[in-house]
Amino acid sequence: MATKKTPSPKPAVKPAVKAVKTAQVTTKTAKVSTKTTKVATKSNKTTKAAKPVKAAKAAKPAARELVVLVGTRKGAWILRGDAKRKTWALEGPHFHGHVIQHLVMDPRDGRTLLASAKTGHLGPTIFRSTDFGRTWTEAERPPAFDKAPEGEVGRSVDHTFHLVPGPDDEPGSWYAGTSPQGLFRSDDGGKTWRGLPGVNDNLTMRPWMGTVQDGTPDGPKLHSILIDPRDRKHLYFGMSGGGFHESTDGGQTWQPLLDGMQVVGGFDDKEPTFHDPHCVRLSPGNPDRLWQQNHCGIYRLDRPGTTWQRVGMKMPKKVGDIGFPIVVHPLDDDTAWVFPMDGTDVWPRTAPQGKPAAYVTRNGGRTWQRQDQGFPPEQAWWTIKRQAMTRDDCKRVGLYVGNTQGELWASADEGESWRCIARHLPEIYSVETGWKA
Incomplete structure (x- = not known):
């Protein structure tokens, strides 16, 4: 599919760094202009002033291209969009035959990609590209648990599930969450990884992790690694079947944030270690607000409070507030989207009644509206996994969902209409977006 060459859509928030550089160029050219307009006087005679040198125009920032990154059970694909997000060019597969749990772009340079990969023969690893997918290099030391002491049974990483770029002021830093649950960090752009002892080696964390049998059908996972943009030492993460946790010292120590969350049915509600957050997001417009799609409903937490409020009770009863993903508006912390699934009886994990739809709240969860225009009206028995729904940061926010049937759906009008x-x-x-430099 041909891609029309048109200007890239403007993001909702323009990069401050580029603005600073532009200002610096303008200042320098202004100084040159001032020197050339000085007037020399001698014996009361005025010398004709030299014509001022025109200030050089500030260089335009390089055009950026909106891309959608898709990880699948059999490889990875990249979509490039035109300015109006109407035409998309599909590229791939990358890593054909590999299980790609997560494909993520580093927003700090707009070129680096990290992919979490696994095959039945080669095991789990991380691949890294610094030229936006033209070439890939395997990590020298991918995430792996330390060897257990003699006589003890150790753990081994089945796959890396979740990848997150580190803070803006720590270029090259990344975090990774694995299955079984483990937390890892890289400080060299994903070449080598080390475990965070405050999670991986902390015996008090083990009861929260449970066993492989306690996990989801795809295995227990550490996911939803969140970094407070105001304080790089303030971290959060979620675990399937293991609750939601917070650190204020860069990951050395952790405390659970569970108050208000319902315990999964069939487990002792007095047992604190079995809570099942599916996906947690921090609001970019207000980092003190967190949104959570849980096994037991939709929740919101407003810091410095520590009690989650269940805000999904206003969802239609026939639909419920069970699902995997949740997405938050880049500027409006009252606006969030979910994609419900059937969580009744044996947990079919399909669209309720076979009628897929997103739901949006624009008032912090007090009310929800259905958004299904363009989706199949019936007999569509698919769902969206926890990392397979995302957004862009255009002025009119775009939404993207990838389903279990291998379809990628997009909305360029904040969910009001959808098309495949x-x-x-x-x-x-997984589905992620980014701005390619």
Whole structure:
């Protein structure tokens, strides 16, 4: 599919760094202009002033391209969009045959990609590209648990599930969450990884992790690694079947944030270690507000409070507030989207009644509106996994969902209408967006 060459859509927030550079260029050219307009006087005679040198125009920032990154059960794909997000060019597969749990772009340079990969023969690893997917290099030391002392049974990483770029002022830093649950960090752009002892080696964390049998059908996972943009030492993460946790010292120590969350049915509600957050997001417009899609409903937490409020009770009863993903508006912390699934009886994990739809709240969860225009009206028995729904940061926010049937759907009007922009892919595990430099 040909991509029309048109200017890239403007993001909702313009990069401050580029503005600073532009200002510096303008200042320098202004100084040159001032020197050339000085007037020399001698014996009361005025010398004709030299014509001022025109200030050089500030260089325009390089055009950026909106891309959608898709991880699937059998490889990875990249979509490039035109300025109006109407035409998309599909590229791939990368890593054909590999299970790609997560494909993420580093927003700090707009070129670096990290992919979490696994095959039945090669095991789990991380691949890194610094030229936006033209070439890839495998991590020298991917995430791995330390060897257990003699006589003890150790743990081994089945796959890396979740990848997150580190703070803006720590270029090259990344975090990774694994299955079984482990937290890792890289400080060299993903080449080598080390475990965080405050999680991986802390015996008090083990009861929260449970066993493989306690996890989801795809295995227990550490996910939703969040970094407070105001304080890089303020971290959060979620675990399937293991609650939601907070650190204020860069990951050395952790405390659970569970108050208000319902315990999964069938487990002792007095037992604090079994809570099942599916996806947690921090509001970019207000980092003190967190949104959570849980096994037991939709929740919101307003810091410095420590009690989650269940805000999904106003969802239609026939639909419920069970699902995997949740997405938050980049500027409006009252606006969030979810994609419900059937969580009744044996947990079919399909669209309720076979009628897929997103739901949006624009008032902090007090009310919810259905958004299904463009989706199949019936007999569509698919769902969206926890990392397979995301947004862009255009002025009119775009939404993207990848389903278990290998379809990628997009909305350029904040969910009011949807259309399928890619079909016939393998089962989609993750969807992310980025601005390619």
